[in-house]
Amino acid sequence: MTTAFPYALVADAPNPSHELVQVVRGRRSSLAISIAIHSTSLGPAAGGCRIAHYDDPAAATADALRLAAAMTEKNALAGLPHGGAKAVVALPTAARPTGAERTALLHDLGDAIESLGGSYIAGPDVGSSPADMSVIGERTSHVCCRPVEDGGSGDSSLHTARGTVTALGAVADEIFGVPELSGRTFGVIGLGAVGAHVARLLDRAGARLVVTDVNPATRSLAEELGASWVHPDDALKTEVDVLVPAALGGLLTKHTVPLLRCAAVAGPANNQLDEPDTARLLAARGILWAPDVVVSSGGVIHATGVELRQESEELLTERIRGIALTLRQVFRMARDLQTTPAFAAGQLAAQRVRGGE
Numbered sequence: 001m002t003t004a005f006p007y008a009l010v011a012d013a014p015n016p017s018h019e020l021v022q023v024v025r026g027r028r029s030s031l032a033i034s035i036a037i038h039s040t041s042l043g044p045a046a047g048g049c050r051i052a053h054y055d056d057p058a059a060a061t062a063d064a065l066r067l068a069a070a071m072t073e074k075n076a077l078a079g080l081p082h083g084g085a086k087a088v089v090a091l092p093t094a095a096r097p098t099g100a101e102r103t104a105l106l107h108d109l110g111d112a113i114e115s116l117g118g119s120y121i122a123g124p125d126v127g128s129s130p131a132d133m134s135v136i137g138e139r140t141s142h143v144c145c146r147p148v149e150d151g152g153s154g155d156s157s158l159h160t161a162r163g164t165v166t167a168l169g170a171v172a173d174e175i176f177g178v179p180e181l182s183g184r185t186f187g188v189i190g191l192g193a194v195g196a197h198v199a200r201l202l203d204r205a206g207a208r209l210v211v212t213d214v215n216p217a218t219r220s221l222a223e224e225l226g227a228s229w230v231h232p233d234d235a236l237k238t239e240v241d242v243l244v245p246a247a248l249g250g251l252l253t254k255h256t257v258p259l260l261r262c263a264a265v266a267g268p269a270n271n272q273l274d275e276p277d278t279a280r281l282l283a284a285r286g287i288l289w290a291p292d293v294v295v296s297s298g299g300v301i302h303a304t305g306v307e308l309r310q311e312s313e314e315l316l317t318e319r320i321r322g323i324a325l326t327l328r329q330v331f332r333m334a335r336d337l338q339t340t341p342a343f344a345a346g347q348l349a350a351q352r353v354r355g356g357e
């Protein structure tokens with residue numbers, strides 16, 4: 001990268017699988033900002049800005065690399081003209097910066113994004129919000145999802161939820177032979193921004209709901225929808241047709257897969273598998289897993305469509321419905337290749353990226 005940085009470049013290491021990896025130290029905040037661009041083969045790389053505590057700043061860079069590669073898959077599978085990237089700001093403690101301190105780190109992040117000349121388009125992720133995108137936007141125009149009143153497309157969680165429910169139709173079709181959600185039981189883990197919308201949409205579709213969250217305040221939504229509530233520790237063991245992870249990643253492991261009592265797992269939570277091999281454990285138990293990179297793409301489809309391509313809501317609804325078609329294609333490929341949907345999704349994404357080269 002030849003762009004002059006207004007602050008110290010800590011590392012600009014060549015990486016065999018990524019186009020660009022940079023770690024800079026913000027001149028205002030002194031925080032380490034890692035930006036990984038995995039691919040721009042299909043277009044400018046889009047991906048969120050994670051602001052989180054890391055004991056070891058090197059782990060933040062490793063996370064940026066891993067998450068950027070997943071964004072390449074997500075964007076390719078969503079049919080978007082975008083590659084994948086991620087920014088990670090490593091906080092030294094669990095305390096969330098506020099006020100002037102937060103503004104300083106967001107301006108540093110904005111400068112780092114701007115220095116990449118538009119090859120990276122940033123959005124919100126864990127630890128950052130649409131309001132933060134407005135502050136980043138004071139330093140760069142390469143940012144999505146500012147609040148609607150600031151000229152952005154705002155919170156994408158409803159669109160992520162719409163995509164998830166569309167995906168659940170394809171999952172129901174695959175396991176029951178009919179796409180209807182009515183009368184099926186879904187176990188929604190996490191009633192946050194996306195999970196609450198998913199629960200409401202499933203309720204509207206006539207589904208039965210078993211829900212949980214570590215935040216007891218979300219129980220009121222369960223009561224409002226007449227959903228059964230389970231303790232978070234029991235969520236994985238609850239008998240449901242489809243388990244819908246909508247909280248944190250890393251939920252599916254060699255320890256948790258044997259506990260499951262469901263026909264399928266499909267939800268918006270990112271990085272549900274602790275490691276790629278866990279996909280095989282799910283398949284061995286006859287549990288269909290819908291890759292999260294496909295299921296969770298409604299938000300990025302909507303945000304980039306509104307802000308970067310000025311697409312109509314009608315077209316965006318059609319694109320979000322396309323998530324079900326992609327998922328059917330992944331399931332079909334997995335059957336044909338006698339492999340897991342996770343592997344098939346990776347193959348399909350790689351084909352699409354190669355096609356864009």
Ligand SMILES: NC(=O)c1ccc[n+]([C@@H]2O[C@H](COP(=O)([O-])OP(=O)(O)OC[C@H]3O[C@@H](n4cnc5c(N)ncnc54)[C@H](O)[C@@H]3O)[C@@H](O)[C@H]2O)c1
Nearest residue numbers: 156157160190191192193194213214215247268269270299
């Ligand atoms: N917001 C989006 O548009 C979007 C887009 C793509 C993917 N995702 C992914 O979807 C997931 C949810 O995102 P969100 O924006 O709704 O986040 P959020 O923080 O609003 O909601 C997460 C919810 O999960 C709950 N939770 C945390 N740990 C839990 C546990 N162990 N058991 C049960 N509940 C638990 C939290 O209390 C919270 O209510 C994340 O993995 C996120 O990366 C979100």
